[in-house]
Structure formats: C-alpha cells, structure tokens
Amino acid sequence: MSILDTIKKRRSIRIFKPDKVSKKEINSIIEAGIWAPSSGNTKPFKFLILDDRDKINEFFALTLESIVRWKKEAAKKKGISLTELYENYKKYLDGIKKAPVFIFVFLDLEKGAHSFTDGNVPHLVSNGYLYNSLRDSVFLCVENMLLEATALGLGSLYFELPSASKTPINKLFSINNSNEFFTCIPIGYADEEPPADERTVEDFLLDII
Numbered sequence: 001m002s003i004l005d006t007i008k009k010r011r012s013i014r015i016f017k018p019d020k021v022s023k024k025e026i027n028s029i030i031e032a033g034i035w036a037p038s039s040g041n042t043k044p045f046k047f048l049i050l051d052d053r054d055k056i057n058e059f060f061a062l063t064l065e066s067i068v069r070w071k072k073e074a075a076k077k078k079g080i081s082l083t084e085l086y087e088n089y090k091k092y093l094d095g096i097k098k099a100p101v102f103i104f105v106f107l108d109l110e111k112g113a114h115s116f117t118d119g120n121v122p123h124l125v126s127n128g129y130l131y132n133s134l135r136d137s138v139f140l141c142v143e144n145m146l147l148e149a150t151a152l153g154l155g156s157l158y159f160e161l162p163s164a165s166k167t168p169i170n171k172l173f174s175i176n177n178s179n180e181f182f183t184c185i186p187i188g189y190a191d192e193e194p195p196a197d198e199r200t201v202e203d204f205l206l207d208i209i
C-alpha cells in the first residue's frame with residue numbers, strides 16, 4: 001500500500017474487538033514513532049505498553065471521572081444532565097476500552113530540558129516556544145504510530161484527556177512526572193467502519209502564485 005493510501009485508510013476507531021495484537025506489531029508501531037522528525041533531533045518520546053485488564057479498568061475509571069469533571073460546566077449550559085453526560089462518556093469509553101492493548105505516549109521533559117535549556121524542567125516548560133516544539137515532535141511521533149497501525153491492518157485513535165488527569169496517570173503507573181503524559185493510543189482490530197468524508201486538494205488551496 002502506498003503511503004498516501006495508508007494515510008487515507010486511517011480512521012479514528014472508537015470500538016474495538018478484544019482480539020490480541022502481537023508484541024511484534026506493537027514494537028513496529030513504536031518503531032514508526034521513534035523515527036519521526038523531532039525538534040533539534042531530541043526524540044523526546046517515552047512509551048508505556050499496557051495490556052493488563054485490571055490496570056486498563058483503573059485507567060478508564062480515572063479517565064471517565066476526569067472527563068466528566070472537565071465537561072460538566074459546558075454540559076450544564078447545554079441542558080445536559082450529569083447522569084446523561086456520565087452515561088454518554090461511559091458508552092464512548094467502553095468502546096475504546098475493549099482494545100487489547102494501549103500505548104501511552106509521554107513527553108520526556110528532562111531530555112528536552114537538557115537539549116534546550118540548562119537541564120531544568122520548569123525553565124523548559126516556562127519557555128512556550130521550546131516546550132511547544134517538543135510537543136509538536138510528539139504529535140508527529142503519534143501520527144507515525146497511527147499510520148503504522150493502519151498499515152498493519154489495526155485500528156487506533158488519537159484522543160485527548162483533560163490536563164488535570166496527567167499527574168494521576170503518572171501516579172497510576174508509577175511514572176516520574178518528568179515524563180509528561182501526552183496521549184494514550186488504543187491498538188486493536190476495529191469493530192466499526194467509520195466512513196471518511198471526501199475532500200480534495202482544491203478545497204484547501206489558498207492560491208497558486
């Protein structure tokens with residue numbers, strides 16, 4: 001499959017089959033990530049592979065709670081009750097939770113701080129430009145991973161969690177806070193076929209000069 005075909009084939013999958021994914025496939029997805037371009041070639045990525053069902057359940061309980069807290073005010077303004085909000089997100093997360101394995105992606109702030117500043121993590125984080133360039137690097141790493149999963153016939157998803165859940169996630173896995181939680185990618189076989197909306201290059205062109 002050409003790279004363009006793989007790019008077009010990738011869909012965000014939110015309902016997974018429980019079928020197992022091999023270690024080799026997980027390894028090759030991470031390998032695709034670490035070959036992404038990165039600011040100053042820092043490669044500021046760290047990964048955690050999670051396939052333990054009890055820990056997966058703990059992670060999703062924490063996620064549901066933090067998303068509901070995060071969305072509560074906006075839902076209230078729209079007239080959505082707390083129960084409805086909870087049920088909606090529970091249903092959405094239950095589909096994702098079925099994936100057999102999750103790759104957690106962290107931003108290695110210490111590596112970034114040593115590459116870009118005096119090695120002090122708070123100095124790095126307070127410098128928006130440098131910090132963002134590291135975050136951009138992790139985004140590219142994640143996109144490579146999503147594409148490799150697609151090329152292997154596997155489903156995946158980029159999904160966002162409230163920033164308040166970062167520290168509890170590190171605590172859950174006993175990960176040092178110098179590794180900043182970035183995202184968690186479910187990997188597995190898709191149990192849905194989301195349609196792709198059509199688009200053409202012309203729709204996005206400002207001009208040809």
Ligand SMILES: Cc1cc2nc3c(=O)[nH]c(=O)nc-3n(C[C@H](O)[C@H](O)[C@H](O)COP(=O)(O)O)c2cc1C
Binds near residue numbers: 194
């Ligand atoms: C920055 C970013 C944040 C996203 N956050 C979420 C999310 O929190 N939950 C989710 O289900 N999908 C999330 N997505 C996936 C998008 O909804 C999805 O890419 C978009 O609807 C297009 O669908 P496709 O990925 O199947 O082409 C996110 C995607 C990006 C790039």
